[in-house]
Amino acid sequence: MAVIPFPGARGLTLPAHPDPWLDTLLHGGLPHELAYAFGGPFHLLLPERFDAGVAAFRAALDEADVDGRVYYAKKANKAAAWIERCAAGGTGVDVASLGELREALGHGVRGENIVVTGPAKADDLLRVAVLQGCLIAVDALDELDRLITLAATTRPARLLLRRLPPAQPHSRFGMDDAELHTALERCREAGDAVRMEGFSFHLSGYAVRPRADLAGELVDMCLTARALGLRADRISIGGGFAVDYAAADDWERFTHEQSPADYHAGKSFATSDFYPYHSPVAGADALRAILAARPGGRGAPLAARLRDCGVILLMEPGRALLDRAGCTVFPVQGVKERDGYGILTVGGTSLSLSEQWFNSEYLPDPVLLTDRPVGAPSPFRACVGGATCLESDMLTWRKVALATRPHPGDLLVYPNTAGYQMDSNESPFHDLPLPPKVVVEAPGGRTRWRLDHRPPA
Template identity: 85%
Template sequence: MTPTPLTLPAHPDPGLAAVLHGDLPHELAYAFGGPFHLLLPDRFDANVAAFQAALDEADVDGRIYYAKKANKAAAWIERCAVNGTGVDVASTGELREALGHGVCGENIVVTGPAKADDLLRIAVLQGCLIAVDALDELERVIAIAETTRPARTLLRRLPPGQPHSRFGMNNAELDAAMLRCGDAADALRMEGFSFHLSGYAVQPRADLAGELVELCLKARVMGLQADRISIGGGFAVDYVTGDDWEEFTRSQSPADYHAGKSFTTSDFYPYHSPVAGADALRAILAARPGGTGPNLDDQLRDAGVMLLMEPGRALLDQAGCTVFRVQGVKERDGYGILTVDGTSLSLSEQWFNSEYLPDPVLLTAADQATTGEPFRACVGGATCLESDMLTWRKIAFPVRPHIGDLVVYPNTAGYQMDSNESPFHDLPLPPKVVLEPRGECTRWRLDRRPAS
């Protein structure tokens, strides 16, 4: 008896579905001769607006910075420049990209550990906000600022609940940093504090935010500006329904994967989150730091502290997908093995020895049947590596795929598209195609960032 296939459908997206079931994807596949990514900047704008609405509802002064590492496309930075959204960068290349696409330096926050001197120099000269990660980095910022212009800084706090994190300063280091900021007041504007916290839980982020508010009050007594805090990213994306996620995590086993591949639930990103995106921000603002006392939003207002955040994945929710062309189909041991015209390096979850789980969608060619018996198949890349699997799971496709059909992975804009891409085997990197709805039509253009 054929086992019941394990499915995990993504949340429906009628607007994108209308585009995918037209001629455009097949035309683009023919034009590019390989896989490609579709980008939807209007979804990015809507996600930014949702975060801003959460701040407005809570009457909290705040600032949203798009974490550029989540996707390298220029389209998002172009939208930030137009809308006044901030950008979070962590390298000289990212900073130059943001500045080159019109984002003002004052709208950029520079994060990352042990920043290069070139990055710090450009950041100071352009008036960027620098999250200082260590005492030696603070000294390098001061040295640059003394010969150029005053530097804008945040001091990054080591999370007490994650003492082994490599990001941030402990209590003693923070005390020393605040004293040094006071001594270097002519070269430095110490605007507040930040942290890098792993995970998506609401309460730990609110707890640490409350501690940063107290640190701001302490720093002000020392004569420092200290009027803002950054709570970083960590805003989950909800890819699938709760019922589907519960069934998947309860039922999945090696039998569901090619070659008996084994995953544990902890290997996977939490593809369902009951509180995600802007709603997660609402939950953080409504939480009581430490479990007692005023809500975080009340504490921020009372202390006159601005809330900064650096979402990446959450601003790219439903803002793109990835399309591959089928170039081979074989059957073995009761299921199929598809080979597509790209590699697993374009779905970066494999980087974490995991799997991108939302079900891919099959788009059949115009001359192929769209009805028939379901066909279970894994999806492999076009390289000579056994490990080059886009999807180890045996996906329940509605019909047997044929060469020329397209396999579409939904909602891949956040971290999946380019974190791990490589022109292995001299295969070109998938181009990024920007979709621009215009009434009943959808125009497209290539993203302005050249392949690199």
């Protein structure tokens, strides 16, 4: 088995951070065995990496001596493996639909460990969430009214009031100052029908300072709510913890050098179209930075304010918990040459690599696997298309640099795809089956695999 990396000397590249354990796994015969068994593309899941991600966030809370709760944002990946890990380890789950809520409950996550987000939640979702004792982030006054009415005939509803970020006034999520004032009065008047436990926000982007500033504001709002007799002992800062896919130098070079000439058909991407594939502060380190920041640039750090005010910090990372927790494997079906570069067609579609369906590109370099003898390197540049009849079905518009010409039966592996890439937009277009998800674990150093307990739709 040969693993053929992309040499930096030829073509525009963005190598992912080294991953020795994944390299070892790919060097074995497992990928080709699975490709033969499934007859098409598949996803590899590495749940031990998910466990490590959760542990890192908890460690950041412990280091700051902050009482906090981690909720996995389920929308980042549909696999059951992550929810099973949450149930076993007491990690919370963030859901936004009745289907997601049922999945979490069905895999053993207790209702009290589930937070229900999303705008304008349907009555059926609210009903099950109340009955199961979930924490509900209320997005609007009419939703609050429906929730109070429902709770009056079932059981008390646990809720957070979602704040419209002042820095993002055009966001469709959350309530402004006047609406929050009304919401607090309605919670007070509802009496025992509701347990108003605090506030939350949905903030776009990955910057540390805006999250710390808004978190500090929510702490003050908790004190105001307590003066009205409400519980208000926790805040949620949502997700938005960046993932660092690539080295700083590689990312800077890529963003400065990329041009339409690097892409099939002269495709053009602005740097702003891309996810920030390098982040100097990512994952649990971003949480550390938020806790160390002084809200508004003054006073005590956020961690101290949380402790002093007895406020619990909730967070809902998705992509950050799935960092390096999976990859996607596509079999090469055909190779042609055009205008001095190759066009690869792989089994499957770009619907299983979701970034391309948001007018963007998934940039970490894929890796070529072959089980045939490979001689001296013979550089070959190629874009990568899916096996559909759509011109736009491109996994990689970029002419990626391969060390050798691929052949049908070789495999192309996209690294670090567990977070939002694998299944956000998957569809059985052309009646192509959805790629199965394969859970890979190494108990006692022995590599074992099984299919994920949630079969493809």
